[in-house]
Amino acid sequence: MKINKKFAFTTSVLGTLVASSAAFAGAGPHWGYEGEEGPSHWGELDANYAVCASGRNQAPIDVHDAVDAELPPVEFHYKAGGWDEVNNGHSIQVNYQPGSSIKVNGHRYELKQFHFHTPSENHVEGHEFPLEAHLVHADADGNLAVIAVMFEQGETNQALADAWEEMPEHADEHHKLLHQVSAEALLPSSHEYYRFNGSLTTPPCSEGVLWLVMKEPVTASAEQIEHFAKVMGHPNNRPIQPTNARMVVQ
Numbered sequence: 001m002k003i004n005k006k007f008a009f010t011t012s013v014l015g016t017l018v019a020s021s022a023a024f025a026g027a028g029p030h031w032g033y034e035g036e037e038g039p040s041h042w043g044e045l046d047a048n049y050a051v052c053a054s055g056r057n058q059a060p061i062d063v064h065d066a067v068d069a070e071l072p073p074v075e076f077h078y079k080a081g082g083w084d085e086v087n088n089g090h091s092i093q094v095n096y097q098p099g100s101s102i103k104v105n106g107h108r109y110e111l112k113q114f115h116f117h118t119p120s121e122n123h124v125e126g127h128e129f130p131l132e133a134h135l136v137h138a139d140a141d142g143n144l145a146v147i148a149v150m151f152e153q154g155e156t157n158q159a160l161a162d163a164w165e166e167m168p169e170h171a172d173e174h175h176k177l178l179h180q181v182s183a184e185a186l187l188p189s190s191h192e193y194y195r196f197n198g199s200l201t202t203p204p205c206s207e208g209v210l211w212l213v214m215k216e217p218v219t220a221s222a223e224q225i226e227h228f229a230k231v232m233g234h235p236n237n238r239p240i241q242p243t244n245a246r247m248v249v250q
Helices: 005-019 039-045 158-163 222-232
Strands: 075-077 082-087 092-096 101-104 107-117 131-138 144-153 173-181 193-199 207-214 218-220
Touching: 092 222, 101 144, 131 222, 144 222, 158 173
Parallel strands: 144 207, 144 218
Antiparallel strands: 075 101, 082 092, 082 173, 092 107, 101 107, 107 131, 131 144, 193 207
C-alpha cells in the first residue's frame, strides 16, 4: 500500500501533539529539559529530531519589532469541552472534545488540547512570564495553529482553578474532569495578537506551525504557579530560538 508522505507526516505530527503534546511519549528516544536529554541536545537524540538543531523557523522566540499589518480578528468558537487531564511527564494537558474552533483569515482550526509551560517559552520585548498556556489547534489537513496566552503573577485564575482542581501529579496519570472546562475562560479580554511562523517547541520540533501570541496577559496566583512548577519538578520551557529572517506581524 502506497502512503502519501505529506499525509503521513501531518498525521504523525498531529497524533503526537494531540496524544502527548509536550511529551513525545512512546515515539522515539526519551527527551527532557535537563542534562544530556535537554533542549541543546534534542537534535542529536534521533534523526527524526534533527530539525530541532537545523531548523530556521523554530519556536519559541522573543516577540519584538512587530510590523503593523492590520491583522483581522481571530474568530473564537469555543464551548466547554475539556474533559481529560493528563500529566505526560512534560506538562499538564487538557484534551478537548470536538466542536470548538478558531477561524484565522477564514480558515478553520479545531481545538485539540491545551497545556502549560513555566516559565514562559515565548518572550515579549525581552520579558519572560512566569507561566504560558498553549491552545493547540489543527485544520482538516493536519496543519497546526497555537494560541499562546501569557500569565502574570496576580489574582487567582478561576479557569486554572477549574482545570487544575485535581491536577494529576505523576507522569502518565490521567484524571477525568468532573465538569468540562472551557478554554475560552483562559483568554484575555482583548484578543489582539502577534503572529509568526514557527514550530513545535518539543521534539520533533516540526516547522510550519502558525503562532498567535495574545498581547494582553492574564493573571495567576503565586500559589497556582508554584503548584504547577512543583508538580513538573523542573522548568519545562524550551529556550528562545533565533528569529532569523522571519517577520513578526501584529
